[in-house]
Amino acid sequence: MHPTDLSMLPSPYQLQKMNWITTVVLAILHAGAVAALFTFSWRAFAVAVFLYWMATGLGISLGYHRLHTHRSYKVPRWLDYFFALCGALTLEGGPIFWVATHRIHHQKSDQPGDPHSPRDGAWWAHCGWILFGETNHNNTRLMSKYAPDLAKHRFYVWLNNWHWTPLVALAGLLYALGGLPLLLWGICLRVVFGLHATWMINSITHMYGSRRFNTRDDSRNTWWVALFTFGEGWHNNHHAHPTSARHGLTWYEFDLSWITIKVLRFLGVARSVQAARPDSVLVEQKAA
Numbered sequence: 001m002h003p004t005d006l007s008m009l010p011s012p013y014q015l016q017k018m019n020w021i022t023t024v025v026l027a028i029l030h031a032g033a034v035a036a037l038f039t040f041s042w043r044a045f046a047v048a049v050f051l052y053w054m055a056t057g058l059g060i061s062l063g064y065h066r067l068h069t070h071r072s073y074k075v076p077r078w079l080d081y082f083f084a085l086c087g088a089l090t091l092e093g094g095p096i097f098w099v100a101t102h103r104i105h106h107q108k109s110d111q112p113g114d115p116h117s118p119r120d121g122a123w124w125a126h127c128g129w130i131l132f133g134e135t136n137h138n139n140t141r142l143m144s145k146y147a148p149d150l151a152k153h154r155f156y157v158w159l160n161n162w163h164w165t166p167l168v169a170l171a172g173l174l175y176a177l178g179g180l181p182l183l184l185w186g187i188c189l190r191v192v193f194g195l196h197a198t199w200m201i202n203s204i205t206h207m208y209g210s211r212r213f214n215t216r217d218d219s220r221n222t223w224w225v226a227l228f229t230f231g232e233g234w235h236n237n238h239h240a241h242p243t244s245a246r247h248g249l250t251w252y253e254f255d256l257s258w259i260t261i262k263v264l265r266f267l268g269v270a271r272s273v274q275a276a277r278p279d280s281v282l283v284e285q286k287a288a
């Protein structure tokens with residue numbers, strides 16, 4: 001079976017019960033994010049921005065999403081691992097969980113079995129599925145069925161089981177270096193902002209925005225979401241061309257991750273880069 005062919009597998013997203021640990025951790029992080037606003041300094045702000053780029057930009061957009069889930073380009077093993085480590089710093093779960101969930105999303109987009117479709121409610125798609133959905137983020141064995149290519153690597157299995165440990169280590173480091181303000185900005189506010197930015201791809205970009213391609217799901221291109229998600233807001237382009245490393249398909253569709261991949265390719269670090277062309281009109285929708 002090809003790693004992205006999931007049609008034979010049942011959906012693990014069926015049970016609905018409150019995930020108390022997740023809910024309590026998220027509540028504490030949100031309280032910390034509000035508290036951060038009272039401890040502003042440019043130094044703390046800069047650390048938060050840098051860590052946001054590292055965790056959500058390198059870790060999620062370049063790593064978990066475009067590299068690990070869709071294999072839209074290749075990098076040396078050490079960078080493959082480094083991007084995954086950055087991804088874990090978002091508290092969005094380990095790489096096997098994230099990749100499995102996202103492959104199921106593409107397989108069943110906005111159909112029964114989609115882990116997070118706004119057709120089940122906007123808040124469900126945004127964060128309800130995290131708080132009330134089946135919690136499988138530590139069920140490495142089950143999720144590995146959906147990401148066998150990652151489960152081959154002991155490092156990914158370890159990181160999936162212990163995905164929260166890099167963040168705890170970073171929290172200790174920040175507290176040692178800058179006390180509470182650095183902890184609140186570099187962890188609480190940065191993680192909360194990153195979570196909502198990523199969750200907006202599941203909620204907002206399946207509801208609001210334009211559709212260049214007449215895909216079978218509700219995906220949209222939402223320019224303002226693309227601005228702070230490293231280009232992930234060009235979500236209709238992405239659903240039409242999931243294996244393309246390039247999501248913003250024209251010069252005015254700002255896609256910071258695509259620019260980064262081009263730099264990595266220029267440096268000889270990224271190879272086998274797949275890119276949909278701006279005029280790839282496979283299923284282009286005619287203007288109504």
Ligand SMILES: [Zn+2]
Nearest residue numbers: 105109219235
């Ligand atoms: Zn989607």
Ligand SMILES: [Zn+2]
Nearest residue numbers: 102106238242
């Ligand atoms: Zn995707």
